[in-house]
Amino acid sequence: MLLFDTLRGAKFPLVIPPAAERPLSLYVCGVTPYDTTHIGHAHTFLIFDVLIRYVRHRGGVVRYVRNVTDVDDPLFERATRDGRHWKELAESETDKFHRDCVALNMLPPDHVPRVSQEIDGMLPIIEGLVGRGYAYAAGGSVYFSVAHWPQYGEMVRERLPDRAALLTAANAMGNVPDDPHKRDPLDFVLWRPSNPGEPAWPSPWGAGRPGWHIECTAMATRYLGNQLDIHGGGRDLTFPHHPSEIAQSEAYTGCAPFARFWMHGGLAFLNGEKMSKSLGNLVLIRDAVRRHSTAALRWYLLRTPYRADFNYVTDEVHATEAQVGRLFDALGATGGSGTPLELGRGRDAVLDWLDDDLQTDRALPILAELAEQVSAAAADGRDVGSAQAQLRELLDVFGFPLSRPWPR
Ligand SMILES: [Zn+2]
Missing domain, CATH: 3.40.50.620 (HUPs)
Structure with missing residues (x-):
């Protein structure tokens, strides 16, 4: 695909x-x-x-x-x-x-x-980054040094073309540029002391807690290995979160790319x-x-x-109820013994749209047409058993429930 x-x-x-x-x-x-x-x-x-x-x-x-x-x-x-x-x-x-x-x-x-149960996976990575010169400790915190990762922010090069744009965007997402311990305002926190009342875990740099980004490197590599097929999230994570993950993961594991595909909603x-x-x-x-x-x-x-x-738009979701109702009508329709209906090319078209970058927006209207065809054929006394089985299979790929929900 x-x-x-x-x-x-x-x-x-x-x-x-x-x-x-x-x-x-x-x-x-x-x-x-x-x-x-x-x-x-x-x-x-x-x-x-x-x-x-x-x-x-x-x-x-x-x-x-x-x-x-x-x-x-x-x-x-x-x-x-x-x-x-x-x-x-x-x-x-x-x-x-x-x-x-x-x-x-x-x-x-x-x-x-x-995160609270995965701190033990983060500490060795932070220590490794310090040991390899990609990170430095100062004032109870540890920072990733972006000077050692020139491709930092590559993912958003078009939207944030220069250092000033990266810094503005990072600051809007909680970066503290004037932290006196930082060598570069764009350096990001891997570990920091906890504030009073916050949980703190022991570490070689004193009691504290992880910065935002390191958690995903630790959890992704622990459960999936050093290289992922697909890493995803919302588009608000395209900077600084995901570029920071790439920098610290690849610097630590030496394996690139960290993820073969980055998908964002x-x-x-x-x-x-x-x-x-x-x-x-x-x-x-x-x-x-x-x-x-x-x-x-x-x-x-x-x-x-x-x-x-x-x-x-809530009203638009409401209007969709009638649309999905027709799917359940088609699944529940009783046909006859006339010429069997096959979904054939329509079914392939739905799957082809999914195969091309999951274009659900293009696939759904075809799915709606197929449901109409099934209902119409059933009304004409045709055998729709096989078509209903194919329709059910398609609905399952989209994750639609296969029976009409109870009224709410
Ligand atoms: Zn993450």
Whole structure:
């Protein structure tokens, strides 16, 4: 199949090995569990769900890891504000997020590592980077030295063409440029002392906690090895998170590329404004799954090209219910003994669109037509048994539930 690789900026072939040979490895950056997992996250995670289902359909298998960032400033701030222990808040929000994923009929990852339980995997990597001269310790912190990684930010060279642009973008994502211990304002933190009230783990540089990026290198390499087939996340991770992962991973393991494909989902907007915690315009997954059926939400989120930004409109999701209702009508239709219907070329067309960079937006209208054909043929007394089996198989590749949900 073809997949778009953000790093190389074009589509390239991804060879799907047979399941008996080896699994494809997929690492997706997960969420910080406080209370903000929104429909934009669902959109991103859904495309990986369809990818896994499509690979399975092609006879392959995916080993899927999605982490939980339960060591993070916003989580600690929320816990303090609510008078809860950070760990308890993180666990309860992680459970809620996983229930949201189940409600969206997403396949569970094979591993869901939590940062707080993976510190032992990060320390040797940080020590290794210091030992090899890629990182330095100062004032209880350890920094990655971007001077030793000239290709830093290659992934976003078009959007952020120079050092000044990289620095502005990094600062907007929490980089502290005037940290007196840094040799270069763009150097990023691998380890730092914890603030009062935050958890702290012992380390060669004193008690502290990891910086943001190192967690994914540690968890990806622990569960999937030094090189990944596919690494993904939302497009907001294309800088500084993913370039930092590349720098520290390749510097540490000596294996390049760290990931053969970088896949990024577009961002969610509401009324033309980017959904963000600070604007207070998040549509939480848990609210959406209460309001709409699983099939309608999946259809709605998959009808936009996965790399494109999308504007979420509740009324439009609502209107999608009728569309997915017709899928279930087709599956449940009773035909006769007339000329059997075969989906033939229509079925191939759906799969061809998925094979070309998962163009669900192009495949779904054909799927809708096939459902209409099945219903019409059944009404004409034709035998639709085989066509329904093929339709069911296609619906499963998109992860639609195969029976009509109970009314909510
Ligand atoms: Zn990550």
